[in-house]
Amino acid sequence: MPGARRVVVVGYPAAEALDIACVVSTLKIANYVRGTTEYRAELVSLGGAPIHTATGLTVHxxxxxxxxxxxxxTLIVSGGLGYVGAMEDQQLVAHVRRLARESRRVASVCTGAGILAAAGLLDGRRAATHWDHAEYLAKRFPTVEFDPVPIFVVDGSLCTSxxxxxxxxxCLSFVESDVGPDVARAVARQLVTYMQRPGNQAQMSVFTSATPRHSVVQQAVEYIETHLGQELTPALVARHVGVSERHLTRLFTRDLTVSPARFIRRRRASAAARLLSETNLTQDAIAARVGFRTVETMRQAFQQFYGVSPSHFQSTQRSTQRP
Known part of the structure; x- marks a missing residue:
């Protein structure tokens, strides 16, 4: 297949089957849509051994x-529950480092970012990874800024998801960059998935949040949730639950990995997102109801957490309208 873009996908014991399949399927469908062999994807492992995935499937x-x-x-390193063992496998890490030098683009899926970090490829960079593993990886590799929020991060020729x-x-962003948005949209239709999910959109559903462990944080969260439309500052919340603002910040950071101020802003954005998708209220009315002083403030929060404007979110997420 002369001229095809050669993409190597690295697997290892207990890699995630979907991490592999999502990559390979997207590129294969791009070939189908184009009617040519645009991509030549290869799945590789140490010794060429079958990959016994974390989900129980064996992939050759x-x-x-x-x-x-x-x-x-492109070199793409898969994620999966076996990533800790993989990033401690010096042979695997050395070959990833070697091939990275010979690749136009290097990427990881999920916890595969840990393997790139072990190879020294992410030092001094910001990287996306699975939200549930970001804290562990950040402690393991303090020179890397692991971000649990975005869907993917592109930093020059290094991409993490x-x-x-x-x-x-x-991979849809790769297709869009390589062969154009029309092909990427056609691939997304074949995959029956969204095309316009920007990289900095939040990983977690806008209607979910972590469950705090400490009773003070639980009280604070309950107070915030029931007073979104009123004046809310970390100092006011701390006073309500009977602790200092500094102590409240420490508890929030430990339990929810965010400061009280960021939590308030995120919950207001989440409440606004729900109203945008489920009601016919104007943006002015929604902003006022959830505590944003202006529509512009709400727009800035949406860009920060979801990577899109309130109008774009509403046009793509609105369900059957209710008054």
């Missing part, structure tokens, strides 16, 4: 990782 590798040589268009199906978003 196309080649041995140690025998792969460049140049490559959140967990599992975020691989679809990452």
């Amino acid at each position: 590798a196309d080649a041995a990782l140690e025998r792969v040589t460049g140049p490559l268009d 959140a967990g599992v199906t975020a691989a679809l978003d990452l």
